[in-house]
Amino acid sequence: MTFIAGNATSFPSVPAPAYDRSRVTTGIVHFGLGNFHRAHQAMFIDGLMTAGQAYDWGICGVGVLPGDIRMRDVLRAQDFLYTLVLKHGDGSLEPRVIGSIHDYLFAPDDPEAVIAKLAAPTTRIVSLTVTEGGYNVERTTGEFDVTNPAVLRDAATPRAPLTVFGLIVEGLARRRSAGVPPFTVMSCDNLPGNGHVAKRAIVTYATLVDADLARWIAKEVAFPNSMVDRITPVTTDEDRAMVKREFGINDGWPVVAEPFVQWAVEDRFTLGRPAYENVGVQVVDDVEPYELMKLRLLNASHQGMAYFGTLLGHTYAHEAAGNPLIAAYLRRYMDDEVRPTLQPVPGIDLDDYIASLFERFTNPHVADTLARLCVDSSDRIPKFVLPTIRANLASGGPVALGAALVASWARYVEGTSESGRQITVVDELRDELVPLALQQHDAPTTFIEYGPVFDDLAAEERFRDAYTAALEGLHRNGSSAVLASLLGR
Numbered sequence: 001m002t003f004i005a006g007n008a009t010s011f012p013s014v015p016a017p018a019y020d021r022s023r024v025t026t027g028i029v030h031f032g033l034g035n036f037h038r039a040h041q042a043m044f045i046d047g048l049m050t051a052g053q054a055y056d057w058g059i060c061g062v063g064v065l066p067g068d069i070r071m072r073d074v075l076r077a078q079d080f081l082y083t084l085v086l087k088h089g090d091g092s093l094e095p096r097v098i099g100s101i102h103d104y105l106f107a108p109d110d111p112e113a114v115i116a117k118l119a120a121p122t123t124r125i126v127s128l129t130v131t132e133g134g135y136n137v138e139r140t141t142g143e144f145d146v147t148n149p150a151v152l153r154d155a156a157t158p159r160a161p162l163t164v165f166g167l168i169v170e171g172l173a174r175r176r177s178a179g180v181p182p183f184t185v186m187s188c189d190n191l192p193g194n195g196h197v198a199k200r201a202i203v204t205y206a207t208l209v210d211a212d213l214a215r216w217i218a219k220e221v222a223f224p225n226s227m228v229d230r231i232t233p234v235t236t237d238e239d240r241a242m243v244k245r246e247f248g249i250n251d252g253w254p255v256v257a258e259p260f261v262q263w264a265v266e267d268r269f270t271l272g273r274p275a276y277e278n279v280g281v282q283v284v285d286d287v288e289p290y291e292l293m294k295l296r297l298l299n300a301s302h303q304g305m306a307y308f309g310t311l312l313g314h315t316y317a318h319e320a321a322g323n324p325l326i327a328a329y330l331r332r333y334m335d336d337e338v339r340p341t342l343q344p345v346p347g348i349d350l351d352d353y354i355a356s357l358f359e360r361f362t363n364p365h366v367a368d369t370l371a372r373l374c375v376d377s378s379d380r381i382p383k384f385v386l387p388t389i390r391a392n393l394a395s396g397g398p399v400a401l402g403a404a405l406v407a408s409w410a411r412y413v414e415g416t417s418e419s420g421r422q423i424t425v426v427d428e429l430r431d432e433l434v435p436l437a438l439q440q441h442d443a444p445t446t447f448i449e450y451g452p453v454f455d456d457l458a459a460e461e462r463f464r465d466a467y468t469a470a471l472e473g474l475h476r477n478g479s480s481a482v483l484a485s486l487l488g489r
Contacts, residue, residue, distance in 0.1 A: 014083070014247050017099030019049050021079075024058035024102045027274075029114075029123050029183075031164050032130040033061030033071060038098065039084055039232045039257040041127060041188055045100035047279040056122070057274045060103040062114055064164055072106045074252040080104060083243050083254040087365035094259070095247050107167060111160055118171025119178070124271035126171075127186040128198060130164055133379045133428060134189070135201045139452040144204035155208040165205040172206075172221065173213055184222045184270045190299065192291060192383055195225035195266065224266035225287040227294050231258040231317075231360060233368045258366045260356065264290040282347070289343040293350070296338045298357055299384040300405070301330045305361065306373035307408035311418050311479045317368040321361035325483040331358075332487060333401040341391040371426075377409055378429040378453050386457065393460050403466035404486055410447040411474045413437035418478050429453070441475060444468045 028045070030037055041059075048054035063071060075082070080101045086094040107114045117123060128134075138145040145151070154166030161167050172182050185202060187194035199218070206214035235253055243254045264282040267273075277283045282290070302317070308329070309320025320326050334354055342350070360366075389402040414437045415423050425434060432450065439446045448458040448467060458464055473482040 014095045014097055014249065016097035017046070017049065017081075019052065019055070019099070021099050021102060023055045024049070024100070025056050026060045026103060026117065026120070026123060027054075027057035028059045028125045028127055029062055029117055030059050030127045030129070031062045031064065031167075032128060032134070033059075033063065033068075033101070033104065034129060035235060035255045035257075036228075036230070036232045037061075037127075037129045037188070038082060038101070038255045040228055040230050040261065040263065041129075042098055042100045043084060043096075043261075044263065044276060044279050044281060045274060046096075046098045048274055048276075049100055051278065053278065054274045057100075057125075058102045059100050060105060060117055060123075061101055062105050062107055062117075062167070064107045064162065064167070066108075068106055071253065072104050072109075075101065075104050078252065083247065083249055083251045085239070085243060085254060085256045086259045087256055087363065088259055089359065089363040089365065091365055093242075093246060095243070097249075107162060111162060111167065114167050115161075115170050115174065118167065118183070119174040119180070121175075121180045123171075123183050125184045125186055125269070125273065126168060127188055128164070129188050131376075132189055132191055132383065133376055134164070135191070135197050136165070137197065137201070140455075144201045146204065146208060151205060151208070155205070158209045165202055168202055169206045169209060169213070169217070172217055173210070176213065176216055182217070182221045182270055184224065184268075184273070186224055186226060186265070186269075188226055188228050190228070190295070190383075192295060192387070193225055193288075195223040199223035220270070222268045222270040224268040225291065226263065226265040227287050227290040229262040229294050229298065230260060231366055231368055232256075233366060234372060256366070258360055258363055260360050262290075262294075284346070289345040290348070292342055293345050293348065293353065295384050296341065296388050297334055297354065299380070300338065300388065301334065301357065301361070302373045303377070303380060303384055303409070304330050304333060304405045306370045306377075307405070307412040308479045308483065310370050310374065310412055310423060311408065311474070313417055313419055313421065314370060316364070317370060317373065318362050318364045318366070320370060321358065325480055325487070327358065328487055329401065329404075329483045333405070337392055337398055337401050338388055340395070340397055341388050371424075374412065375426045376428055377413075378427050378433060381406065381409060382453055386454070389457070389463060393463060399463050400466040400470075401486060403463050404470035404482060406448065407467050407470035407474060407482075408479065410437055410440060410471060413447070414440075440471065444471055 084096050105114050136145050150163050154161040154163050187198040191197050203214050203218045239256050243249050243251050266287045267283045305320040314320045389399050392399050413433050436447045448454050
């Protein structure tokens with residue numbers, strides 16, 4: 001069966017939209033419409049529509065990068081429908097056809113069409129999943145990089161922008177001129193204080209264009225913080241074949257994901273919001289406790305298994321998490337170094353949450369690759385791992401396990417596993433970091449002296465000593481021995 005204009009009868013073996021999709025109108029414009037958004041925010045909106053709600057909160061995706069052309073073409077060919085398949089730990093599959101996305105615009109095709117959609121009074125939320133590195137933040141200062149050539153190009157021609165920032169600001173400028181209240185800008189990226197980061201980027205860009213407009217945006221536009229969570233691997237040809245074999249659907253870009261999903265969002269919206277709480281979203285006054293829990297427990301643990309696992313020859317996250325030494329190390333790291341730095345998390349039992357992490361990590365059917373977890377580590381480590389180390393340095397808490405995690409990354413960046421297999425380092429700072437890593441046999445602190453990632457952390461004696469001890473152990477004895485030593489075995 002091929003995807004056809006969607007209603008429930010089109011897919012007799014799979015739950016699909018039973019609602020009338022012709023009634024769906026755009027309430028949300030989403031930049032960066034990839035697998036995660038389709039397994040997460042779009043799924044929640046589809047759940048509301050299935051319950052007879054939120055037809056005026058349909059999603060129009062927007063792509064700005066060349067790689068987004070394929071998403072445009074696949075979704076248009078499928079009437080914007082796609083299959084979401086949850087892969088349970090017991091091997092069972094839970095499919096569902098999602099219908100909440102009803103339009104997609106590729107900005108380079110027609111920037112004016114995107115701006116018109118943003119300026120339309122019916123658009124009330126503009127959401128973002130543009131990755132952690134997509135906010136154009138200067139690493140050393142944490143500020144929006146106003147020297148970026150794409151930003152300067154948009155600022156010089158603000159009525160015909162091409163970047164996410166330029167498009168959003170021009171949409172807001174036209175709303176202001178027309179007397180239309182501004183939309184909410186909702187970041188759903190894996191960043192501490194993602195709403196604050198989005199606000200800083202957009203207001204700073206707007207200042208380059210029109211200082212009065214920037215002040216209006218800063219005052220009138222809501223930028224809620226949010227925490228999002230669902231492991232969503234890259235779609236493979238085997239996933240496409242599985243969807244066709246198991247469910248009879250020819251889907252050019254299905255999405256597979258783990259069963260677990262969580263979304264906590266700050267209840268601060270300029271022009272209202274969907275009734276997210278009706279489909280299990282945690283709508284809260286303060287996202288920070290949820291955010292710290294997720295970033296420091298889940299995301300940091302992903303980094304911990306990624307480098308040690310790759311060095312030991314594992315390919316998938318479930319293989320690394322199933323390694324007894326890595327699993328015990330991660331548990332000790334979470335209990336001893338991370339939990340003391342967390343705030344109380346309303347409605348969450350941390351013991352249960354940590355137990356659920358290991359269930360998720362060891363799900364073999366999700367087949368999340370360690371290579372995916374290692375991409376752009378220079379952007380992830382400072383957000384997921386270093387804040388815990390700094391908090392423990394300030395409080396007098398232990399740092400040896402976190403320092404060993406950083407050392408495993410430094411050893412990984414040398415580009416070979418312990419068996420001699422080549423490692424392809426995929427990182428924006430690869431050209432800077434690889435040469436530093438290759439010097440560390442003779443100069444063991446060279447890597448952590450790189451300021452754009454570590455700032456002055458190498459000057460902290462307790463961290464430096466623990467890091468160099470772990471790095472020496474990795475060079476001399478390998479990951480298994482280092483992990484066993486850290487565990488007192």
